[in-house]
Amino acid sequence: MFTGIIEGIGTILQKGTAGGGVVLTIEADFELTDPEEGESIAVNGTCLTARNIQGNRFQADVSPESLSRTGLGKLVVGSRVNLERALRLSDRLGGHIVSGHVDCLGSVLERKPAGDFTLFTFSLDPDLARYIIEKGSITINGVSLTVNSCDDQYFSVSIIPHTLSVTTLGELKPGDRVNLEVDIIGKYVEKLLLGKDQRAKSSISTAFLAEHGFL
Missing domain, CATH: 2.40.30.20 (Elongation Factor Tu (Ef-tu); domain 3)
Structure with missing residues (x-):
């Protein structure tokens, strides 16, 4: 769950394919403090699972379903994206309740x-x-x-x-x-x-x- 309040900008460093989907390597312009392997990060409003987190870099798999409903498949190396980490119960709800499931x-x-x-x-x-x-x-x-x-x-x-x-x-x-x-x-x-x-x-x-x- 997210709020729609962007934490920073990410840059696509690599883009590959796997299992009919896409694998993105993203570098955030902010530190991913207390990173948890498998945590949710919204990338241009799409809820993705972050893995291989190293500093402010992470990888995320984009499923065929997400590719069909979002513009993530059009991203290229160098593309900039909005990033937001998942909402914590102690956070202020500065925007509104966002699921990260693009319509x-x-x-x-x-x-x-x-x-x-x-x-x-x-x-x-x-x-x-x-x-x-x-x-x-x-x-x-x-x-x-x-x-x-x-x-x-x-x-x-x-x-x-x-x-x-x-x-x-x-x-x-x-x-x-x-x-x-x-x-x-x-x-x-x-x-x-x-x-x-x-x-x-x-x-x-x-x-x-x-x-x-x-x-």
């Missing part, structure tokens, strides 16, 4: 300045649009952000200069693909209210949640 890939549709901020607009899978609400939470390449506006095909976020400087989001440009994870709480609420068989036909909205006491 889909989105694309940068637009990037433009808005005062001291930068406004990004992203496309998304229409099947996931019902989980994204105005002022709700979204994870983009592992970064916890607040949704400015949204509809069935896009959403926008306003990013502060600090976030752009300490994550890889500052490098994004129109056409770039990003890993998206919607707020997991919305999925649980939907299933509890509607049941598994009706989930695909869900019409969850802000008004619906308010009517049932969730807002």
Whole structure:
């Protein structure tokens, strides 16, 4: 489990293949204090298992399933990625609850300045649009952000200069693909209210949640 608050940037040192998946060797720009073989690290928002940890370097296996749902397969030697180690129970929850299980890939549709901020607009899978609400939470390449506006095909976020400087989001440009994870709480609420068989036909909205006491 993660928070979406990035600890640092990693650089891909090596990329290999194994068992239909990919093996990444990553160097973090911060020390992995008290490292534990097999611990979880979010790489661009994707929960991976760290092994062969040596100083600030580690290896991670990316399964075929993760390759199909994320942009990790497009990484090359020299690519920079956002890194976050797993949440500890004593940590502050500075972002929101992030599982590290990417839902889909989105694309940068637009990037433009808005005062001291930068406004990004992203496309998304229409099947996931019902989980994204105005002022709700979204994870983009592992970064916890607040949704400015949204509809069935896009959403926008306003990013502060600090976030752009300490994550890889500052490098994004129109056409770039990003890993998206919607707020997991919305999925649980939907299933509890509607049941598994009706989930695909869900019409969850802000008004619906308010009517049932969730807002």
